[in-house]
Amino acid sequence: MLKKYDFDDIDDRYDNFKRSNLGEEIDKLQRIVQRLKIPVLILVDGWESSGKGDIINDLTRELDPRYVKVELFDSRSDVDYLHPSVWRFWQKLPSHEEVVVFDQSFYSQVMNKDERSSDKLKQRTEELLNLEHMLLDDGTIVIKFFLHIKEKTQSKNIEALEDSKFRQFLLSDNDYKQNKNYEEYLEWFGKVLKKTDVPESPWNIINAEDRKLAAKTVLGITLEEITSGIERVTLARERADKSDRKYYIEDTQLDEFDLSKTISDKEYDKELEILQKEAADLVYDCYTKDIAIITAFEGVDAAGKGGAIQRLTRHIDPRSYTIHGIKAPTDLENSYHYLWRFWTKFPKDGDMAIFDRSWYGRVLVERIEGFASESEWERAYDEINHTEKVLTDHGSIVMKFFMYIDEDEQKERFEDRQEEPDKNYKITEDDWRNRSQWDEYIAAYEEMLDRTHTANAPWYIVATNQKKFARIEVLKHFINHIKEHLSELPES
């Protein structure tokens, strides 16, 4: 894919174009994608000292500066290392009114020579490709450039930087290493580019020998790809609701689930505090071992998620966890991929995050209320499984609780809430309305349990008709899950 003789194939289509014309065109296109709420992500990669900075500057100065951002990804910082490696890219994605340029692309991580021998290479590449696919599926326009220069040109550029009082700090060991082992890198870059070429967002190899022409070509290709991107995304939006869905659950879980289990008050009082303290100790243990814990709670209204969370955290150091009550997304959150608001909340290693409702909203309320189109929530199962796998592959603990009550029990609890003045605020029209969709919710829960119960991130279905029983159950699952995880760790 990347060859020495790429330099003979100079793309000079844009040579005779006036920069100012290209600038005006791109300015208009930016307003169009903004109006259509299409995020644009431009990944710029290439050889060290190939002029990325200049070319990015040339591109971005034509765009409305209020809606364009350049994000620099060089070496990972402390906090980056406390998260899965894709985490830092999630934090900087474009919202649907922005154009964001990544310098360098997320693939630079696997292009870097030092990581190529790593046994994580395959996993990393897949995670990154998966991220790109998620963005494309979500209607982001992704444009990828690789700036290609000759070995000699790289030497010359390095020398020029060495001589520049103000710019010499831009040089790093990498520049010299690449130049010294140019052939080796050439071959490797070629492999990575081939592996990460995607039909909707192919790599554009830019001959950057002539920087001015390269800058114009980048501008021209950006124009072309934004245009075809608009077509792709608007078409996909039109088709979004025409999917021909077939999904049959073989083993349903909920209809035969035993909801009658109870515990006596005496037993409850005896067990509760012991379990709470054990849970707290295990969380301390994970803290000292730098393991993040992520738990999600789902269940119908009044299933007792809040109460169970309160009992779970009773003795846990409040400085070590955060509880996120997930409500309808805000306008800001809606301007990103639906998983963005969770990626910004996933805890760093050693911390715990508890989600009272979670990313599963995509296949529950958003499915049932039609906030997500069928193709959107249909592909969410895979996206969610993948995301949880990224987290557990990183070493985090992920567990999910489904708090299950039956229709009668919910009705009783609703009536309770309505009668007690102090609990009255808890019940709204929405709750009664959701109740009327009971069967739809149960079907959605069944499918969720069927498709997203995984070995690495299991669901625990908790019989919640009796609250006390449920609280003890949650604690026991929590404790066992963490214990098992810790017991499987390699000796350090």
Next chain:
Amino acid sequence: MLKKYDFDDIDDRYDNFKRSNLGEEIDKLQRIVQRLKIPVLILVDGWESSGKGDIINDLTRELDPRYVKVELFDSRSDVDYLHPSVWRFWQKLPSHEEVVVFDQSFYSQVMNKDERSSDKLKQRTEELLNLEHMLLDDGTIVIKFFLHIKEKTQSKNIEALEDSKFRQFLLSDNDYKQNKNYEEYLEWFGKVLKKTDVPESPWNIINAEDRKLAAKTVLGITLEEITSGIERVTLARERADKSDRKYYIEDTQLDEFDLSKTISDKEYDKELEILQKEAADLVYDCYTKDIAIITAFEGVDAAGKGGAIQRLTRHIDPRSYTIHGIKAPTDLENSYHYLWRFWTKFPKDGDMAIFDRSWYGRVLVERIEGFASESEWERAYDEINHTEKVLTDHGSIVMKFFMYIDEDEQKERFEDRQEEPDKNYKITEDDWRNRSQWDEYIAAYEEMLDRTHTANAPWYIVATNQKKFARIEVLKHFINHIKEHLSELPES
């Protein structure tokens, strides 16, 4: 203020209260402050090993977990050091639907023995006090606790932690240092507590010898202070528009300002690129010296802020700066102190942030449109001066450009925009409406220039009737300001 014999004055008012009653009360109060949009900030400080974690846990478990957060502030991280020391507190403030507990209080920074000999001590204390006052003025309820224990109790607690497999990691050098030099710390803590006692948010010294009673007392005092806080804040809101404002500007700047200055096309072409490259080099220089640059652009609509910013940044490495176009605050932004959205955007050392409109909106559009009450924008002048001083005291460069055009020139530019199809999107009804308030805006600009032009963060008034002249002017001011700043740095 903090004395040994504080231990005799046990506050046992809450001893006979039932925890569950206190819990129910606080739960109700939380819903009230949330409905009234009053943020609550609880600062918990005290001796090491005095049981802060337990007591905070006891407090927060009574609150709705979706709206309560505990933020741990121990040693500053890498990124904290790349900002003024108050920066990290700004990032974690409560929104107006949250209760946030800081462990430890921001004052712990000056309580820490190692910083007490620092020559920055006075400045730090003032910055922190100022932060607290800004929050109080903005209608935040601030509640402060200091957990006090005897020397012997501290030794005992330390021993207990040493023996605990899961909790021993909570011990740090500080615990031992404090215990070894108990008397010395006692005196110092007393001084700091006295200095940072504020009428609206006095320190509550909690006798934490008996942890259970202490936890109840903290709960009880929180209840009392939230109640009195609600009264204070609602009263202040009612009075907000009854201020009796008097402000006369002696030296008006704008009416005699020479707007006729121009530059020839030839001169412009000759100077522009040279200046742009010089600006770029200086930004590189600041980058290598870890100096942040913050520039704000203000001016009436169509004054040419965007164009000037584009020319300024032409040769600056796009990876080193971000341009923030400031629009009306979002709902999320409105749920915080008005300066919060700028504190989350101030650059880290070495980076540059350019604000196209800025925090001055408080004394401009928010003043004129009545989005801020008179007392709110009136006190904003001081708040802004203080904030800019925090930034420059930290070593950052702050400069502000006022792009000035006259009424006729604006009219011409509006008409231009309306006629050209490509610029049409730039003009809205709002623009014409703002124009009808020309005199009010000019008066507000005059007062802003008069009250916030400071030696550390000056305003540059730029005659903008001819765009080319203005662009050159901005570049010259930018270059001179940075050069001057760099020349005044101590030799390193």
